[in-house]
Amino acid sequence: MSTTKSLPLLEPETAEAATPCCPPLTERTFTAEEAERTAKMFKALGDPVRLRLFSAVASHPGGEACVCDISDVGVSQPTVSHHLKKLKEAGLLSSERRGTWVYYRVEPSVVTAMGNLLAPAGN
């Protein structure tokens, strides 16, 4: 019984829209549609503040954090919220409201898929 795990409660449309589609970048030239989908995820991490916030959430004990936990990246709380929303829109974070706060959690499948895009050429 102790092995039971709860499934993440996500808005399906957000999760599906962000599901990476594509083979490693070394395999073949991406189609325009594949590139559109994949570039969104890289772009989300292409901003220093978002990258710090993402690392703050990803490394937080328990694997999740709320805005209230993240106050040391040198930007205001509304700015933190704005960037967390962008990361969520890109599919890299999911969120869940509990009482006053929204908690953010890294989407491991999306991050793993991004890592796979950067895998070395098959050998």
Add this chain to the structure above:
Amino acid sequence: MSTTKSLPLLEPETAEAATPCCPPLTERTFTAEEAERTAKMFKALGDPVRLRLFSAVASHPGGEACVCDISDVGVSQPTVSHHLKKLKEAGLLSSERRGTWVYYRVEPSVVTAMGNLLAPAGN
């Protein structure tokens, strides 16, 4: 003797500036300086045209390509050259002029390091 390998001939300042510095994003909150360096690489792949060009170079036979090899991504040759330069500035590609053409090649160490940033939490 057949095991001898030639070292890549790179402009050192380009290669050093782009060398990724940082632990996996799940390990701890990045410093501002780490985030600045790393975000540049993600941003370079955060554009659909650049991502297609990167996949075209990365998947080209021999692991390198010149602008003359890449003509099917739907943008003009000057635009291709512009984006390849951006990828080079981010450290993801190196280049070498041979006669008329500049040849671009993926920097495997930089791409591998980007993949490591996205590695799952240590387990």
